[in-house]
Amino acid sequence: MGQQMSRVTFGIIVLLLAVSALFLFKQPLPQPVTSQTGERYVVTDSAGRQVEIPRRPQRVVVLNASNLELFHAVGGTIVGRPTTEALPPEVMAAVREVPAVGITPNPNMEQIMALKPDLILGVNMPFHHSLIPVLDKAGVPILLQSLDTYQDIIATLRFYGDLAGQTQQAENIINKLEADYAAIASRNKERPAPKVVIIWGTPESFHMATSRSFAGDLVKRLGAVNVADQGDDGGGQMGYVPLSMEYVARQNPDMIFLIMHSNDEKTSAKFRAELTNHPAWSGLKAVAANRVYQLPYRLFAVNPGTQVGEAFAVLSDFLYPEVK
Structure with a gap:
């Protein structure tokens, strides 16, 4: 299965990331x-x-x-x-x-x-x-x-507010998002940083999300260590790298996040089955501790825009369950 995961073509990557609006080609957002x-x-x-x-x-x-x-x-x-x-x-x-x-x-x-x-x-x-x-x-x-990070959302709101002639409305939204994020981040301050892997894809193709992806950026902002950022093949300028279960086994993360490309329950079940059938899966610390979490499709498979505060809250509850 490891070889199957590593032989994903660039065309499949483009198709998957396009639909989810998680994009590989990153440059600064528009500056008027x-x-x-x-x-x-x-x-x-x-x-x-x-x-x-x-x-x-x-x-x-x-x-x-x-x-x-x-x-x-x-x-x-x-x-x-x-x-x-x-x-x-x-x-x-x-x-x-x-x-x-x-x-x-x-x-x-x-x-x-x-x-x-x-x-x-x-x-x-x-x-x-x-x-x-x-x-x-x-x-x-x-x-x-491109909308690959939390900061991209903030910058785009400000830019669109200017285009629409609604700068104050944009700033009101931004101020609320920033306040919600600050409140969540402050709760997790000084907590031990959990080590995580974010697996994104379909039953036919699996990737690890780096900190240059949307979900990876949120995880990093909340203080977790993303194993996809480690090592010589840690992503570079890419938001996603092919999944290697052997690499994940060596890193042995504290928890695993799954982002499914489809909201269909049967497809989701097949996705998890493909992963759990890999020989390395059962030996992972996260699996033994039952800390494998499927992230909500509407908040992570598609960039949630102004619902990003809810995405932060979901991740925070998983990363730091003892902090409320």
Whole structure:
């Protein structure tokens, strides 16, 4: 099984990470710079592209769930959205009547252009890079963004608040998120740091999440030691590295977190069965202590946006059960 886990192709990695909005290609988030016209921004997106966009866009199309949730939270309005159910119920209800333009990895260009957008918010992945030539020719700007860390959420909320002309609403949300995070972090101060591994994937492919992934970033902020960051193959610039159960056995973590790519119970059961059938599994300290936890799909398989405080709380309860 170890060999099967290590032979995952780059194409599978791209597909998995795309749907969950946990992205491998990381650059700084957009930093607004006023152009000479005063009615436009020149921003640098997560792909390192300088893009001129309207200061107050009126016809925004969003191509992924995470950016849609954040843009909606600060009072932004949209004319097009992705075909997805990976949104909080209240957001889904608010945008249900907005025209859908296809799933995130394969948006429908004809439908997008029919909406006459003045700004498109996408993700920094190849399938959205491929849209750039057509959109450039049509004079429609697209920002390619990554949401890999807690700080990315904060920066994106502030940026979207500025775009939507709702800076105070954005700051109110940010202040609450920061206060919730500070309260949780303070409870865990001076606690012994547990050693963990975060396993992400499907029954066909398994990865370890490093601290450059969203879940890994939250774990690090809460003081835990992520074994995927250790050793010569600890991830480098990558958010995920192929799972090696032999390596995990050598590290022998205190607890194991599982993030399943599907919310289907049968698929989830198969996922766990594939892992538990590995010869090294039963010898792990975390398994013997019954400290193997499946993280909620809605908070970890898809970037939770403004629900990140709840994600922190879930992790904190697992990492430091004695602290309440």
